[in-house]
Amino acid sequence: MQRRNFLQKGMLAGASTLIGTAAFATGNKKEKSGGPLAEKTFNLNYGPHDGMFKNSGGNDFIDQIKYMHDQGFRSIEDNGMTGRSVEQQNKIGQTLAKLGMTMGVFVVPKGGNGQNTLAAGKQEHIDIFLKGCRQSVEVAKRVNAKWVTVVPGDFERNLPIGIQTGNVIDALKRGAEIMEPHGIIMVLEPLSDTPNLFLRTSTQTYEICRGVNSPSCKILYDIYHMQKNEGNLIKHIELTWSEIAYFQIGDNPGRNEPTTGEINYKNVFKYIYEKGYRGVMGMEHGNSKPGKEGELALIKAYRESDSFL
Template sequence: MPKFAANLSLLFNELPFLDRFEAAAAAGFDAVEFMFPYEFEADDIAARLKANGLRLVLFNLPAGNWAAGERGLAIYPNLVSEFRDSVDRASKYATALGCSQLHCLAGVAPGGADIRAMRKTYVENLRYAAERLASDGITLLIEAINTRDVPGYFLDTTAKAADIVESVEAQNIRLQYDIYHMQIMEGDLAPTIDKYLPMIAHIQIADTPGRNEPGTGEINYPFLFDHLDHIGYKGWVGCEYRPLSSTFDSLAWFRALKPKSV
């Protein structure tokens, strides 16, 4: 069975953020991930992780003004300084929290943008980030995101993301493969995972349509979970879905896989 991490930005959101760690542990999770830690003190998060025996496996670099629709800083030639500051900030949190993976959101390309200039900036920024993070033992991840949910997102297919990884030419940059996003953009999930497995360091899940829990949509998750075991995937699987009702009810699929955990 794959190793599952609860995404605390979406799961247990009936609770205040710092209370979600205890709920995740009580539900049987050994690890968590979330989008951003920056509105909380690292020491407060570290205390919740330790108290509940949890490992933090992933969070994002600062991504700009999220409420205003910004989805990353890395592609913009005029924001290189801000991007570098974001790498430093994320690295300090990751070191304090024992987290060895950081995801870098690329950004949304506005209409009429110079895509070549953005790609050049993106690759150069990722090279900087990978080198900066390597000294802390941190792997840098990039992820393709569907353009139905995030119109104009710079990376929208696995092939494009893999091309960026190859262009950066760093030992510590890998793919974050989101099954929900890639079902929307390209389908052919199992063969794509097979093809890019050496590059994939983290997987995230949700069903589609709706981005709800496994079993509520069209994706055959029992098959995919077995497939990940069969091909020897060793990374974490982040549960990044919106519970259809309560988080507890949404975890029926997880309890069926891990019947003794609750």
């Protein structure tokens, strides 16, 4: 495989290929999803998660997915997908296929989080990570997922940073060997949750992806976390663009929907759109207001932030 020739534009357009023309060709037209007439789709492909519309769509995730579709959303993400039953996974996959929706990320189980750190280079940690990768491949087949989230875990502070980086790269190379034959991309997520985490910035993640040198190891650029850790969002997105395969959303402070914090999401979304990204934009945030009122306010915020054309 000519890894360096893995085209960024092909990777970024993957979601729209998976969805097919039915999801986007409608543009601003209304369409049926087996229920009431759907709202128009968005310019970008936003993906809500379980619970985000439980007051409007019901407690059952399948019903929520149908409600999401009726509101114009064409993707979902579900961090805990591997913890669901095989029956649930199959049902979610079938529902998404029927509605022409894309499955976004779920988290590789025990993928180096917390004390199970890939930076330490310990075989027992690597074995847990690789087991999670193999499990994730099977889950991805059921829900037609193409992206899985990996967090390498904490710093191993008794080792020099260069050694830790090398350990992480070595482990991820082995994970990529599992994912590549299935066309699945591990997306590495730098986080702001605690300064103990090894992966903190987009440029550090870029360096690691270049070291792994695989189409199955790219960046998950979470706009909320990166606003907290490094700021200068559009410039950092530009610098690391060739390694970005997925975006997540959350305003800061508060980690709620766009328009509730300091980030100018209309500008950020416009930049991402004009760069040609048509993949999933994961809505990994809370609702700023409770109940149905809060869910309607969330949709309104996305309509406003997505109106950049």
